[in-house]
Amino acid sequence: MTNPSLLILPGDGIGPEVMAEVRKIIDWYGAKRDLAFDVSEGLVGGASYDAHGTPLTDETMEQAQSVDAVLLGAVGGPKYDNLDFSVKPERGLLRLRKEMDLYANLRPAQCFDALADFSSLKKDVVAGLDIMIVRELTSGIYFGEPRGIFEEGNERVGINTQRYTESEIERVARSAFELARRRGNKVCSMEKANVMESGILWREVVQKVHDEEYPDVELSHMYADAGAMQLCRWPKQFDVIVTDNLFGDLLSDAAAMLTGSLGMLPSASLGAPMANGRPKALYEPVHGSAPDIAGQGKANPIACILSFAMALRYSFDMGDEADRLEKAVEKVLADGVRTADLLGEEGVTPVSTSEMGDAIVAAL
C-alpha cells in the first residue's frame, strides 16, 4: 500500500512559519506512529505570483487534484493589494476551492477552556462553546456570472451574481445533517428568504432534504441578520449552522472571533469522494496571512496544526489520531504555554511559533 499523499501550500505572510510547525507534527507521526505521508510542497497566492506571475500555476492545480489532501497556510498581503483582480493572491485559493469542487467548508467555532478569558464576550456566554459552521464554498456570489465592472450610460456599474441550483444546496445540506448526527443533532439553516429568491430556494431545499433523508435531525431556519445577532447574543443555542458562501464568510468569522481563539481555529473544505473513497479535501486555518507579524516568530501555529488534525479525521479516517493531536494541544495550553497572540494572563510561559510546535510534539 502506498502512503497517503499531502500537498503543502504554505502561501504568504505567516503561512510558511505556521506550516513549518505542522511539518514537525507530520514527521512525528511518521517516526512514532508509523504513519508516513508522501509530502510535496508548492506555491500559492502572492508567493506563486512572485515566482510565476499567477497565484496558482496549472501544475500546482493538477497536483492538488491528484493528492489525498491539501494543507494550505494563508494567502494575501498589502504588497499585492494593487494587483489586477484576476491575479490577486485570493484567486489562487478560490481556484483550488472551485476546481477541486470543495463544496462543504467546515468551520468549528470552539472556545478553548484555557482561553475563555480572551473573548470579548462574557465568559459564561462562550465557555464550552462548540459550534460547527458548514459554509457552501463553490457557488453563490463568489462564482456566479455575470460579474465584472461594466460601462452603462456614462458611468460604471459593478455586478456580481448570487446563484444556487437545487443540487448545490442539497449536497451541502447533506454534509450539515451528517455532521449534526455525529454531534448535537441540530441544524440551523441561515439565509435571507424574506428578501432574496435564492434564499427561498435555499430554505425549501434544505427543508426537503431534511424531511426526506434526515427527519431525525432537528432543523430550524433563521434569517442571516438575525443569525448574526444570535451568534453575538447566545451562541450556545447552535450546534451545526449551514449557510451559503457569502453569509458563511461573515458569520464564521464573527463566530471565530467570539471564541477568543482566532489563532486556534482550523477548517476543512471537502468535496466528493475520489476513486479511493477519500473526499477531495483542503485544510487551512481560519486566520489570514497576518503580514504585520510575519517572520517574527509571533504567529500561533495551533490553527494550522489543528487543520492537520482535521485532515487525519476527515481524509484519513484516523479519528483517534486526530483526538490524540487535539489533546496534545489542549495539554500544552493547560500548561500555560502561549504564543504572542495569547499573552496577558498571569503565570503563563511566552513562546515563539517554533517553541509552540516543539511543545506540542513533546506533548504527543
Add this chain to the structure above:
Amino acid sequence: MTNPSLLILPGDGIGPEVMAEVRKIIDWYGAKRDLAFDVSEGLVGGASYDAHGTPLTDETMEQAQSVDAVLLGAVGGPKYDNLDFSVKPERGLLRLRKEMDLYANLRPAQCFDALADFSSLKKDVVAGLDIMIVRELTSGIYFGEPRGIFEEGNERVGINTQRYTESEIERVARSAFELARRRGNKVCSMEKANVMESGILWREVVQKVHDEEYPDVELSHMYADAGAMQLCRWPKQFDVIVTDNLFGDLLSDAAAMLTGSLGMLPSASLGAPMANGRPKALYEPVHGSAPDIAGQGKANPIACILSFAMALRYSFDMGDEADRLEKAVEKVLADGVRTADLLGEEGVTPVSTSEMGDAIVAAL
C-alpha cells in the same frame, strides 16, 4: 406656515403598541412646545395585507411620498410566512425604501450607560460605545435584476443580482462623510473587494469621493468578514461605517446586539431633499415585530421613540428638541425604569410599554 406632516405606519406585531407611545410624545410636543404635527396613519406589512391583499397600497405609497416624514413600527410575523414572495409583509417596507429612494440608512449602535450589563460582551468592550452604521438601502442585491427562481435543465436555480452604479455609491459615501464630520471624523468602508467586482468599484468610488470632497475625514477600508470580526472584538475602534445593503443588514444587526440595547435602537432612512429642503425620510426602530410578545405590554417603546427623536433632528432640523427627548429617555433609564426586555438587575422598577411612554413624557 403649515405644520410639518407625519405619516404613521404602525405595521405588525409590537408595532402598534410602541407607536402608541410615540403618539404620546408627539402630543406632548404639540401641547408643551407648540410643535404641532399633522399626523395621518396608514397600514403596512401584514396589517395591510389583511385589509387589502397587499403589503402596501398605492394610496399609502402616495401618501408616504407627500409627507415630510414617515414613522414605521415593524413588519412581519409567522402568520404571513407562507405568503407568496410578492405579497410578504417585507415587500411593503422594501417598496417604501425603494420608491422614496431612501438610499442612506443611518443605524446608530449605542450602548446606554445604564444598560451596559445587558450586553453579552464584556463591559469595558461596550461601555460608551457610539458608532453609526450607514447602510446603502435602495440598491445592491435587494433590488438587482435578474432575480427569481428559474428552471434550468431538470432542476431549479435561485438567482439574485448584486448591482451598484458609481452614482449610487457616491451619494451614500457622501452621507457617511458628512455624518463623520459631525462626529469622530472617521469613516470605515466595508466590502469584499478581494472577491467581488462590485466591491472593487465600491472601494474605488468611496476613495474617490474622499479624496476629492472629504480629504479631511480619516478613511479606511476593511473586508466585510474582517469587519464582522472587528465589531465583535473591539467595536470602539469605529466611528462611522459605510457599507452596502446586504452587508449593512448583517453588520448593523450584529452591532445592535453588541450594545445589549436592541430594544433601544432607532434608525433613519434618508433620501434626496424635497422641494421644501427636507430629505425624504422614514424612521423606524431596528428591532423587528416580535410577534411572540405582541399585545402583552412587554415591548420596549424606546427604539421607536428615539426614531422620532431622529426625525426631529434629521427631518425638522430640531436638534435641540431631539437632544431633549434623548435626555428624557436617559433620565428614565437612569431612574431604573425598565420594560420586560431589560429586567434582571436589582432595584429597578418594572413597567409596561405604556408606563414607559408615560415615564418619558413625565421626564420631558
